[in-house]
Amino acid sequence: MDRVYFCGRILTGACGEVKRNQYVSVENGKIVSVSSQRPPECTDIVDWSGYTVMPGLINCHTHVGIVPAADSNLVLTYPLAQRVILIQKHLVQLLASGVTTIRDLGCYDDMDIQIRDCIRNEFIIGPDMFVSGPMLTMTGGHSYTVGVEVDGKDTCRKAARQRLKSGADLVKVMATGGVLTKGVEPGNAQLSCEEMTVICEEAHKAGKKVAAHAQGTTGIQNALNAGVDSIEHGFFMNQKIIDQMVRKGVYYVPTFCAPYFMACKGKELGLAQEFIDKVYNSLEAHASGFTCALNSGVKIACGTDAGTPFNGHDMTAKEIVLLCEHGMSNVQAIQAATQNAAECIGVADRGKIESGLLADMIAVEGNPLEDIHCLETSVRYVVKRGRLFDTDVLKRSLLG
Numbered sequence: 001m002d003r004v005y006f007c008g009r010i011l012t013g014a015c016g017e018v019k020r021n022q023y024v025s026v027e028n029g030k031i032v033s034v035s036s037q038r039p040p041e042c043t044d045i046v047d048w049s050g051y052t053v054m055p056g057l058i059n060c061h062t063h064v065g066i067v068p069a070a071d072s073n074l075v076l077t078y079p080l081a082q083r084v085i086l087i088q089k090h091l092v093q094l095l096a097s098g099v100t101t102i103r104d105l106g107c108y109d110d111m112d113i114q115i116r117d118c119i120r121n122e123f124i125i126g127p128d129m130f131v132s133g134p135m136l137t138m139t140g141g142h143s144y145t146v147g148v149e150v151d152g153k154d155t156c157r158k159a160a161r162q163r164l165k166s167g168a169d170l171v172k173v174m175a176t177g178g179v180l181t182k183g184v185e186p187g188n189a190q191l192s193c194e195e196m197t198v199i200c201e202e203a204h205k206a207g208k209k210v211a212a213h214a215q216g217t218t219g220i221q222n223a224l225n226a227g228v229d230s231i232e233h234g235f236f237m238n239q240k241i242i243d244q245m246v247r248k249g250v251y252y253v254p255t256f257c258a259p260y261f262m263a264c265k266g267k268e269l270g271l272a273q274e275f276i277d278k279v280y281n282s283l284e285a286h287a288s289g290f291t292c293a294l295n296s297g298v299k300i301a302c303g304t305d306a307g308t309p310f311n312g313h314d315m316t317a318k319e320i321v322l323l324c325e326h327g328m329s330n331v332q333a334i335q336a337a338t339q340n341a342a343e344c345i346g347v348a349d350r351g352k353i354e355s356g357l358l359a360d361m362i363a364v365e366g367n368p369l370e371d372i373h374c375l376e377t378s379v380r381y382v383v384k385r386g387r388l389f390d391t392d393v394l395k396r397s398l399l400g
Helices: 080-096 108-120 153-166 193-205 217-226 239-248 257-265 273-296 316-325 330-336 339-345 391-397
Strands: 003-011 018-027 030-035 045-055 057-062 099-104 128-131 170-174 209-214 230-233 251-253 361-364 379-384 387-390
Touching: 018 045, 045 379, 057 251, 057 316, 057 339, 080 099, 080 108, 080 379, 080 391, 099 339, 099 379, 108 128, 153 170, 153 193, 170 193, 193 209, 193 217, 209 217, 217 230, 217 239, 239 273, 251 339, 257 273, 257 316, 316 330, 330 339, 379 391, 387 391
Parallel strands: 003 045, 057 099, 099 128, 170 209, 209 230, 230 251
Antiparallel strands: 003 018, 018 030, 045 361, 361 379, 379 387
């Protein structure tokens, strides 16, 4: 037995279940048991009787290679070594905020694939990463500066195969325009249904998922018809789209943090007026679409779009709070960032605290079922694959 944690309160991540005064036994990075009985052979017990213990948070939409500044292309001017150091900083920020797994949906030069492998080989610390590498976008489409430009079915099919060949865990497609590309509107469809269909065919043949940046109604519909597995952002959804998502079991990752920080800080911190206008034009539709999706039973997972302007890599808990402010209960929002997020990514070995799963846990001062804001300020310890981290120590390391 590596270590046993005595937990005063556990949110197991399964249907809002709460257990009290439990011993969580960990060995070789996995949970061996969760029991009210103290393991007789154990001498190394960590006293978490005063904390709420819950599964490690999962963020389904990050960009660890991007600096959350007004100019999202700024990082492209940095030397390679500086980019790597910044990515490491972002990973520590994520871990210190209680995030043990991320899905990274767009990075230049396959750096996310290389960093993912460094984490797996324990060369550096950070959350587990599931990565797409550069996103696939039409010529001149959204995020073309950091993505791979594709046009026509044959080119799209080959690009999807190249993504998989490079070692990507999933494929990211741009079904519509977006806020942060000049001259491109979020509501406009971009890659066609036919183009995305062949991408989905290739990914699904390999057992991989496809995530679609999809903000406008027509583009979201195209992506759903093509067979994508998750809709990212979904600003302009209607009931027809929502019903189709329910029927197909497609996940929705609303990424409220991205427009929230641009709307709150954009004017003050120098965001281009064009981008500010796009954000404000989408806020009402985004909120109402989410409400309809929630009430209709769409599967919803937590993701921040970290790396977009002023949207730091330590804001996963803020996204959970925003999910609550838009109508989720505290339990629903926590599930969106744990069990649901694991299902969205397609990994069954995390997202809950139970025997046989990875030992990914956080200890929180306070009770997030009563006060969801404590996740923003009071994550005290993080266990990732059985390794214990003190968040104060992690945060101090960021000051150097």
